[in-house]
Amino acid sequence: xxxxxxxxxxxxxxxxxxxxxxxxxxxxxxxxxxxxxxxxxxxxxxxxxxxxxxxxxxxxxxxxxxxxxxxxxxxxxxxxxxxxxxxxxxxxxxxxxxxxxxxxxxxxxxxxxxxxxxxxxxxxxxxxxxxxxxxxxxxxxxxxxxxxxxxxxxxxxxxxxxxxxxxxxxxxxxxxxxxxxxxxxxxxxxxxxxxxxxxxxxxxxxxxxxxxxxxxxxxxxxxxxxxxxxxxxxxxxxxxxxxxxxxxxxxxxxxxxxxxxxxxxxxxxxxxxxxxxxxxxxxxxxxxxxxxxxxxxxxxxxxxxxxxxxxxxxxxxxxxxxxxxxxxxxxxxxxxxxxxxxxxxxxxxxxxxxxxxxxxxxxxxxxxxxxxxxxxxxxxxxxxxxxxxxxxxxxxxxxxxxxxxxxxxxxxxxxxx
Amino acid sequence: xxxxxxxxxxxxxxxxxxxxxxxxxxxxxxxxxxxxxxxxxxxxxxxxxxxxxxxxxxxxxxxxxxxxxxxxxxxxxxxxxxxxxxxxxxxxxxxxxxxxxxxxxxxxxxxxxxxxxxxxxxxxxxxxxxxxxxxxxxxxxxxxxxxxxxxxxxxxxxxxxxxxxxxxxxxxxxxxxxxxxxxxxxxxxxxxxxxxxxxxxxxxxxxxxxxxxxxxxxxxxxxxxxxx
Numbered sequence: 001x002x003x004x005x006x007x008x009x010x011x012x013x014x015x016x017x018x019x020x021x022x023x024x025x026x027x028x029x030x031x032x033x034x035x036x037x038x039x040x041x042x043x044x045x046x047x048x049x050x051x052x053x054x055x056x057x058x059x060x061x062x063x064x065x066x067x068x069x070x071x072x073x074x075x076x077x078x079x080x081x082x083x084x085x086x087x088x089x090x091x092x093x094x095x096x097x098x099x100x101x102x103x104x105x106x107x108x109x110x111x112x113x114x115x116x117x118x119x120x121x122x123x124x125x126x127x128x129x130x131x132x133x134x135x136x137x138x139x140x141x142x143x144x145x146x147x148x149x150x151x152x153x154x155x156x157x158x159x160x161x162x163x164x165x166x167x168x169x170x171x172x173x174x175x176x177x178x179x180x181x182x183x184x185x186x187x188x189x190x191x192x193x194x195x196x197x198x199x200x201x202x203x204x205x206x207x208x209x210x211x212x213x214x215x216x217x218x219x220x221x222x223x224x225x226x227x228x229x230x231x232x233x234x235x236x237x238x239x240x241x242x243x244x245x246x247x248x249x250x251x252x253x254x255x256x257x258x259x260x261x262x263x264x265x266x267x268x269x270x271x272x273x274x275x276x277x278x279x280x281x282x283x284x285x286x287x288x289x290x291x292x293x294x295x296x297x298x299x300x301x302x303x304x305x306x307x308x309x310x311x312x313x314x315x316x317x318x319x320x321x322x323x324x325x326x327x328x329x330x331x332x333x334x335x336x337x338x339x340x341x342x343x344x345x346x347x348x349x350x351x352x353x354x355x356x357x358x359x360x361x362x363x364x365x366x367x368x369x370x371x372x373x374x375x376x377x378x379x380x381x382x383x384x385x386x387x388x389x390x391x392x393x394x395x396x397x398x399x400x401x402x403x404x405x406x407x408x409x410x411x412x413x414x415x416x417x
Numbered sequence: 418x419x420x421x422x423x424x425x426x427x428x429x430x431x432x433x434x435x436x437x438x439x440x441x442x443x444x445x446x447x448x449x450x451x452x453x454x455x456x457x458x459x460x461x462x463x464x465x466x467x468x469x470x471x472x473x474x475x476x477x478x479x480x481x482x483x484x485x486x487x488x489x490x491x492x493x494x495x496x497x498x499x500x501x502x503x504x505x506x507x508x509x510x511x512x513x514x515x516x517x518x519x520x521x522x523x524x525x526x527x528x529x530x531x532x533x534x535x536x537x538x539x540x541x542x543x544x545x546x547x548x549x550x551x552x553x554x555x556x557x558x559x560x561x562x563x564x565x566x567x568x569x570x571x572x573x574x575x576x577x578x579x580x581x582x583x584x585x586x587x588x589x590x591x592x593x594x595x596x597x598x599x600x601x602x603x604x605x606x607x608x609x610x611x612x613x614x615x616x617x618x619x620x621x622x623x624x625x626x627x628x629x630x631x632x633x634x635x636x637x638x639x640x641x642x643x644x645x
Contacts, residue, residue, distance in 0.1 A: 001521075001525065001528045001529070004516075004517070004521070005514065005516055005517065008516030008517070009516050011516075012515065012516050304508075304510075304512050305512070305514055305515075307512075308512050308514065309514070309525075309529070311500065311501065311506065312501065312525055312526040312529045312530075313501045313526070313529045313530055314529050410473075410497060410500075414473055414506060414508075414512075
């Protein structure tokens with residue numbers, strides 16, 4: 001009977017119930033959409049990081065690691081160590097591929113002005129097994145015989161006012177500390193989702209670098225690609241396992257996974273999530289006020305009704321439960337509506353995506369380090385949790401008026417007057 | 418044996434800073450099966466007396482006995498239980514639960530009591546609804562009924578538990594003359610058929626004429642107590 005009265009009272013004051021429920025639904029729908037968007041941004045950021053910048057893990061010597069911010073050319077991986085490492089990586093079933101890289105800081109000049117650049121020497125034969133440039137490259141990739149040819153970021157080319165086929169000069173310090181420069185022909189422009197690469201990165205091959213930097217095939221970094229897993233946690237575990245094995249086997253090497261290299265990005269990711277919850281909290285506080293008001297008005301209007309029920313023997317606890325049930329029903333209705341609306345909006349975010357630049361212009365793409373279309377992700381657990389939290393909040397909102405209702409004395413409520 | 422005895426009741430309350438004597442030395446004895454009307458002008462103490470009889474208010478002094486049981490010594494909880502088990506109320510504004518149907522409203526006291534099975538409750542509720550002539554309207558909600566029909570439902574709800582005493586404050590005040598006549602006739606019929614004791618206040622002379630006993634109050638005291 002309590003359930004029946006509570007449920008019918010919800011239906012009786014349709015407009016009031018709908019208003020309260022809509023506030024909850026709005027909060028939930030916004031949360032679902034935002035959570036999906038943030039998950040999409042995280043996924044894209046991590047994916048881009050692994051595919052274009054850090055790979056799953058980078059292996060250096062321990063000496064290099066100490067000075068890695070200056071990209072020194074003094075601490076290469078020895079050929080003996082390289083051989084063992086190649087053997088281990090080839091045999092590891094979780095490893096998708098690996099490639100050799102050496103990085104240095106240089107200056108790129110169009111003879112009029114020069115810009116500091118981040119130079120990456122690559123092995124064209126194996127680089128594409130770890131990094132993914134082919135889809136975002138305008139022009140051509142390196143061929144085996146390529147010599148003194150260069151691929152540069154699209155924005156960098158724009159900055160220097162150069163294009164494919166033009167010649168530019170790359171300055172750098174040789175392995176022995178001497179200044180050197182060489183002229184390179186631009187064969188390709190990279191327009192990757194990683195804006196750092198587009199803005200200030202250049203790629204040359206070991207053939208070219210050996211002459212420019214007296215490199216003698218010095219390799220300072222091995223980048224490893226690890227086979228994909230169904231979610232980030234499993235993938236991270238796989239990567240950490242390989243990291244541990246390499247460091248145990250090869251004590252002179254230091255392995256940095258994408259989790260360590262991108263620690264700053266992961267911190268931003270957590271901050272974004274907290275931001276999402278804060279917004280949800282604010283909306284739900286508004287909902288609390290709405291539900292409190294609804295139930296409170298309901299109690300004030302129904303003092304005599306409460307009196308009749310009490311006079312017929314209904315206990316104060318049953319009156320309390322009856323009003324709490326009304327709050328719960330409002331919460332459930334709002335949660336279901338919110339999930340429904342949120343799911344519809346999210347369906348379009350997951351399947352169609354939204355152009356990131358439309359979200360907040362170029363500033364946003366630079367800040368997030370991603371570009372192109374942003375696709376959302378389904379997070380059913382978060383949807384269930386947020387719905388349960390909303391129902392819980394509805395109970396909290398209804399508790400004070402419900403207690404007030406349960407304390408109404410039958411003689412005061414029913415007294416003839 | 419009387420079901421209710423009120424002895425030397427006084428009731429005072431404060432109205433602002435002023436002390437008001439609502440009842441002054443009122444004594445009354447009510448036997449089982451009476452059909453008693455309390456009459457008097459506004460402010461004469463009718464409602465205060467009904468509240469005290471119904472255990473909804475406590476007198477300033479005096480004694481109340483229900484079936485020779487002194488209610489003055491009962492705790493608030495015991496008083497509440499006593500009221501629930503023995504007294505039923507009929508209000509001027511009906512006070513039906515708007516979200517329950519006629520049948521559910523009448524079933525309500527028995528459902529809350531939890532002494533009977535679902536079938537027993539339904540059977541008893543139907544019996545009472547039938548006796549007040551609302552069988553056809555059992556599935557209707559209160560808003561779909563006329564004032565007279567609502568009051569008949571309220572009477573059915575009051576009677577469903579076979580109470581010792583039914584108290585009604587101006588039960589016909591909100592009704593037109595035809596409905597008022599129907600309601601009072603129904604109360605009279607229930608009184609005759611089930612020996613249920615009715616105590617009701619009224620201003621309506623046409624309603625008063627149905628009463629077998631009329632107690633007239635004036636300025637908080639019994640002016641007359643007439644048996645017919």
